[in-house]
Amino acid sequence: xxxxxxxxxxxxxxxxxxxxxxxxxxxxxxxxxxxxxxxxxxxxxxxxxxxxxxxxxxxxxxxxxxxxxxxxxxxxxxxxxxxxxxxxxxxxxxxxxxxxxxxxxxxxxxxxxxxxxxxxxxxxxxxxxxxxxxxxxxxxxxxxxxxxxxxxxxxxxxxxxxxxxxxxxxxxxxxxxxx
Amino acid sequence: xxxxxxxxxxxxxxxxxxxxxxxxxxxxxxxxxxxxxxxxxxxxxxxxxxxxxxxxxxxxxxxxxxxxxxxxxxxxxxxxxxxxxxxxxxxxxxxxxxxxxxxxxxxxxxxxxxxxxxxxxxxxxxxxxxxxxxxxxxxxxxxxxxxxxxxxxxxxxxxxxxxxxxxxxxxxxxxxxxxxxxxx
Numbered sequence: 001x002x003x004x005x006x007x008x009x010x011x012x013x014x015x016x017x018x019x020x021x022x023x024x025x026x027x028x029x030x031x032x033x034x035x036x037x038x039x040x041x042x043x044x045x046x047x048x049x050x051x052x053x054x055x056x057x058x059x060x061x062x063x064x065x066x067x068x069x070x071x072x073x074x075x076x077x078x079x080x081x082x083x084x085x086x087x088x089x090x091x092x093x094x095x096x097x098x099x100x101x102x103x104x105x106x107x108x109x110x111x112x113x114x115x116x117x118x119x120x121x122x123x124x125x126x127x128x129x130x131x132x133x134x135x136x137x138x139x140x141x142x143x144x145x146x147x148x149x150x151x152x153x154x155x156x157x158x159x160x161x162x163x164x165x166x167x168x169x170x171x172x173x174x175x176x177x178x179x
Numbered sequence: 180x181x182x183x184x185x186x187x188x189x190x191x192x193x194x195x196x197x198x199x200x201x202x203x204x205x206x207x208x209x210x211x212x213x214x215x216x217x218x219x220x221x222x223x224x225x226x227x228x229x230x231x232x233x234x235x236x237x238x239x240x241x242x243x244x245x246x247x248x249x250x251x252x253x254x255x256x257x258x259x260x261x262x263x264x265x266x267x268x269x270x271x272x273x274x275x276x277x278x279x280x281x282x283x284x285x286x287x288x289x290x291x292x293x294x295x296x297x298x299x300x301x302x303x304x305x306x307x308x309x310x311x312x313x314x315x316x317x318x319x320x321x322x323x324x325x326x327x328x329x330x331x332x333x334x335x336x337x338x339x340x341x342x343x344x345x346x347x348x349x350x351x352x353x354x355x356x357x358x359x360x361x362x363x
Contacts, residue, residue, distance in 0.1 A: 010335065031193075
């Protein structure tokens with residue numbers, strides 16, 4: 001390394017600095033022994049405040065999870081009834097359900113259930129319309145019916161035919177027939 | 180390299196390691212001791228492991244530098260979180276007796292050195308104090324050799340200017356001469 005001018009002077013100053021530093025340098029053995037006897041950082045870093053913070057966060061997480069799971073596992077009975085009878089608007093149970101829903105709304109259920117009920121209310125008119133459409137009958141359906149329709153649709157009554165035949169038989173034959 | 184062998188090597192480098200630690204800790208002796216002790220602890224715990232990719236000295240200096248930076252961060256956080264004001268806690272004045280004994284020239288030099296940006300200080304220290312090449316200094320600082328060279332040149336220039344300003348009143352005769360020398 002070629003040094004000239006400023007560099008020589010800077011080096012001289014640094015040399016002087018190093019000599020000065022050497023005078024305050026602690027002994028290697030001392031530092032090494034301290035390092036050997038010092039606790040690991042991982043243990044030192046576990047301060048009470050940190051542990052408290054972690055415990056608080058864990059408690060909040062567990063509590064919120066418990067609330068969430070509880071609210072999921074127990075849906076209101078009214079919602080279940082409403083879901084079971086969606087296609088029968090004329091059924092009094094549906095109106096009861098609506099009344100019940102009103103009651104549920106009055107008792108202010110949790111936000112998740114409120115959402116479900118609101119959704120249920122929204123689909124209620126559609127369900128009623130669907131029920132009306134499914135029960136609709138054409139006005140000309142009577143023209144398609146005839147007096148012989150029951151004969152085509154019903155099976156012959158065999159017992160009755162046997163009794164009618166019996167009347168044509170003589171008495172002796174009737175006894176033999178019965179035996 | 181086993182622990183006993185490593186310990187022997189570290190002992191050889193102890194003086195220069197402490198000098199580098201002092202430089203990284205703005206010449207605060209207690210901080211430098213703490214940093215060096217932490218470095219030894221890291222080595223003992225296996226957190227800092229020498230894999231032979233660079234020279235032991237370069238690796239050790241890089242570990243010291245990183246440790247000093249992290250310690251400084253911790254210290255800063257502690258200072259911010261603490262309510263107590265640490266007024267008048269000048270790093271350079273921690274040991275007034277030692278400070279007093281310093282020669283006037285050396286004192287001014289250290290003041291001028293402290294005025295430089297950290298990277299330039301580090302480069303000059305590694306090159307002039309630790310007698311490392313620019314490549315080794317770049318490895319220690321984790322920068323490219325081009326960047327290290329830039330820090331070196333700028334640091335030299337700024338140090339000269341700072342010393343010129345300080346010496347102007349004393350007439351100590353710092354030569355104002357452009358330096359064409361290059362460090363490889």
